[in-house]
Amino acid sequence: MQAEIKIGVSSCLLGNPVRYDGGHKHDRYITDTLGKYFKFVPVCPEVECGLPVPREAMRLVGDIENPRLLTSRSGQDYTEQMQQFSARKVEELEKMNLCGFIFKKDSPSSGLFRVKVYPPSGQSSLKVGRGFFAAAMAERFPQLPMEEEGRLHDPLIRENFLEHVFSYRRWRDFLEDRPDYKKLIAFHTRQKLLLMAHSPPHYAILGKLVASGKKQPKKQLLEDYEIKYMDALSNFSSIKKHTNVMQHIMGYFKDRITPDEKQELLELIWNYREGLVPLTVPLTLINHYVRKYDTAYLKKQVYLSPHPAELMLRNHV
Numbered sequence: 001m002q003a004e005i006k007i008g009v010s011s012c013l014l015g016n017p018v019r020y021d022g023g024h025k026h027d028r029y030i031t032d033t034l035g036k037y038f039k040f041v042p043v044c045p046e047v048e049c050g051l052p053v054p055r056e057a058m059r060l061v062g063d064i065e066n067p068r069l070l071t072s073r074s075g076q077d078y079t080e081q082m083q084q085f086s087a088r089k090v091e092e093l094e095k096m097n098l099c100g101f102i103f104k105k106d107s108p109s110s111g112l113f114r115v116k117v118y119p120p121s122g123q124s125s126l127k128v129g130r131g132f133f134a135a136a137m138a139e140r141f142p143q144l145p146m147e148e149e150g151r152l153h154d155p156l157i158r159e160n161f162l163e164h165v166f167s168y169r170r171w172r173d174f175l176e177d178r179p180d181y182k183k184l185i186a187f188h189t190r191q192k193l194l195l196m197a198h199s200p201p202h203y204a205i206l207g208k209l210v211a212s213g214k215k216q217p218k219k220q221l222l223e224d225y226e227i228k229y230m231d232a233l234s235n236f237s238s239i240k241k242h243t244n245v246m247q248h249i250m251g252y253f254k255d256r257i258t259p260d261e262k263q264e265l266l267e268l269i270w271n272y273r274e275g276l277v278p279l280t281v282p283l284t285l286i287n288h289y290v291r292k293y294d295t296a297y298l299k300k301q302v303y304l305s306p307h308p309a310e311l312m313l314r315n316h317v
């Protein structure tokens, strides 16, 4: 990584007292763990669109496709105010080169998934909406990795989101280093196993795109590559996909490792597949063999070290 990694975060998650009741929703995993690797760009849509602290709580009301943003008790309508703010803010954030965004769940302004939308009649709510600012972000930056803080407590979601963020930063680093066709081939070669671990179909599509890319205008080629690359990484990796990748990796050692070493690695991959050990266990042995047998192709694979080991993203079963 060459540059700092900026991610947007709902401001209350950083401990800022911006909630309607004057409180916050400080998330220590975000500030204490992720804070060592990322530079945060805090956003509180409700305060930044001009509302005070404290203020009346708000909710989404009305048509699921087209809800309004109303205060819960007095029904004051802030829809236009929030829409205008969101349109301005996404333009401002465009210049900040964010590599991801973590939203506060359930918020009518910041929630990304399944935010309650209340029918005007006051019947029970349906959890199907999206907060106004989160919706504007998702529309303006469809490739940007985005998650909610609640879902980040799930180790699989956390691993995939953060892998996506680091991958996006790698792509931005590549773009900032005067990219050309030869450099794209080298970039793609380093990502191959990571892509395979997320989406074998995208791995094949991107391979074809790069192979035939010399005939394409560079700008178009890079735009097409970015869309497919980010699409690939938005697919979750899985035990089955990782197992396939590790079996593929074994092919690079097969004439070099001893029968005992091969047996040991096969057992660890099997244990991983059965949910007995985390991914980091077979990968630690693979990394050992990569160093021991000086396997040039594997040494360059991002898959073997896609994010800082200290984040322990591959330590869950």
Ligand code: SF4
Pocket (backbone or CB within 6 Å): 010, 011, 012, 013, 018, 019, 020, 043, 044, 045, 046, 047, 104, 107, 109, 110
């Ligand atoms: S959820 Fe969003 S709008 Fe509400 S306090 Fe947090 S940052 Fe502000």
